Amino acid sequence: MADRRLTRRTFLKSVAAGVAAGPFVSTPARAQGFTWKRFQGKELFLLLTKHPFIDVLEKNIPEFESLSGMKVKWETLPEIQARQKLTVEMTANSGGIDAFFTSLHVEKKRFWKAGWYHPLNKFLDDKSLTSPDFDWNDFTPGARAGVTQPDGSISALAAFIDANVVFYRKDLFGSKGVTPPKTLADLEPLVQKLHAPPATYGIVLRGLKNANATQYPSILFPMGGTYLKDGKAALDTKEQVSSLDLYARLLRQYGPPGVVNFNWYECSASFMQGQVAMYMDGVNFASQFEDAAKSKVVGKVGYAVLPSGPGGHFSPIYITGMAVSSQSRSKEAAYLFTQWATNKANMVRELMAGVGVGRTSTWDNPDVKAKPKMPADWYQAYQASLKIGRQGLPEIVGVTEYRDIIGVAIQKGIEGAPAAQVLAQAQKEFQDLLNRTES
């Protein structure tokens, strides 16, 4: 039998060809008839996660119901609980969930290996199922790569894309006559200049284990480090050592007290209280900085792309998506919902609410430009970061376990242990994890 596996490239080509040909061959395609009403009367059940993207989406679900004539029921849980519920439902093979919101940066390979994602390739190719204006190629390359598995199967449609950026206090930077760091080499001298405790600490980054693993690549990638080399763990390379050393030293010397156990919540709290001059984290946390009810630094925050380094210029990105459950009894109907949730119109709504999305066309949308919710440099920093986006975590089955391994190493580093020593231990544990789960 010929190898029928689809590589991503051939698939993308075929989709690109389909899209390009779309306008010209639309008559037969329309004759086959894409219609939202195809599954009229069906009922769908969605498992959603508490998330800014979902907050916006939920409000518009009634619109999908009248568009499609389907009845949609859903449950929205916090991320961890949603993952537990999904695990229980899927391992019990209940078939009760038709579509679900998935954090691809954590679940991508795990759920794929467990067989919980229904591959969407055929649906995307099927003109009777995919609306002519859906336009797969409108998603940024990072977004498309983020939902595509090693065997080419597409597990979800990209929804929200988080990218790491620099948040900085324009007023403090101005009074010291400094600008946001262009390179990693600028970073430490700059932070040192701004550091004036206890009124102002130079920088804050996540210290808490697991949570810190999504921020660490903001230093690691430009330093030239990677997670894997030829499929083997690469946590003890010299790039890793200099990255962890820098990350830990910045926090140990210039971070607020107790930063070793700071999650994004504590980090953004100290930033919003005006205690910190600079903060690097996911771009979506910014909307609260501009909320006068929560923040003392409204209007004083500047947004910039992460610094580059000897290894290049990157922004770690994290993708969530809408997926169709492999156990759903109405997969095609569920696909209609996923498609609607990530179509252009809904993505524009998300962006206008300050939620970042990975569709190129949304950025130039006149509505977005006319009524910006965030300052202009936020949009610029975000858009520039998406262009240099790279999946922020290793694409392996045991993502969470990896995050704990590197997270503990970082915390020990912050508390003063030598980087080379903690990374040697992490390397051993990471390779052991790969041996257990990646075979």
Added chain:
Amino acid sequence: MLSRWAHRHASWLFPAPAVVLVATIIVYPIAYTGWMSLHEWFASSLTGPRFIGLANYGKIVLGDARFREAVVRTLYFTTLAVAAETLLGVAMALLFNREFWGRGLLRTLAILPMVATPTAIALVFVMMYHPTLGVANYLVSLVGLSPFRWTYSSQTALYALALVDVWQWTPLIMLIALAGLASLPREPYEAAHLDGATPLQALWHITLPLLRPALVVAILFRAIDALKTFDIIFVMTQGGPANSSETINILLFNQAFSYFNMGYSASMAVALFALVMGASLILIKVRRSTTW
């Protein structure tokens, strides 16, 4: 006819609903956990559990330093918290056993922490423990001490967590001790008084020995609970910084729901069960023994 049949078999018929209930919601899960612990399974729909015998237990006992550290930490946390609660609880009980103005109101206020939800308490303590913005360091500074890192340092995290446990559960020990005190006979005290015993001697030689059965029950309750503490640790530190506050329960939760090592986490659950069981048996034996 039917009623006569029922009458004859009443001995098993009446308890049957309760037995069925217990079997389905207690016995079955325990047995299933035991069975799961002999397997390797990553919660996949494509590949089912693989039987590996006692390999998980071998790994727990010999191979897994993180688990061993968690066991030591769990025991340390329990000892620390329960010892402090017992001392404070008995002291409070002795205080509230006296008559004084406002006793009823103060006693009611004292048991309030016990009725609050652990998760809510934990969230409040997270804010209070914040090293720069929290009220805890402000209070510490009022009495002239330098600020602590509380849950934000691996040296102090476990103590900060034990403090939350002590704050919440001391009233339980107090309540049980208070009930014990109320039931004590008056005669031994009168006799001791006549023989010239000081109040301290009366406390040490009469009150505490007589209170012992009640105290052992209280300690037993608290020890079992403290061994399996989950909510406050999960909410406040998730076992961190590094792994400095990771107890068995936090570790096995991570193994099951973060790493999806279902079989391995089941074997840890069985180990925790054995630990709790062992501690309970020891305490019950202490209660039955007559020598003090």
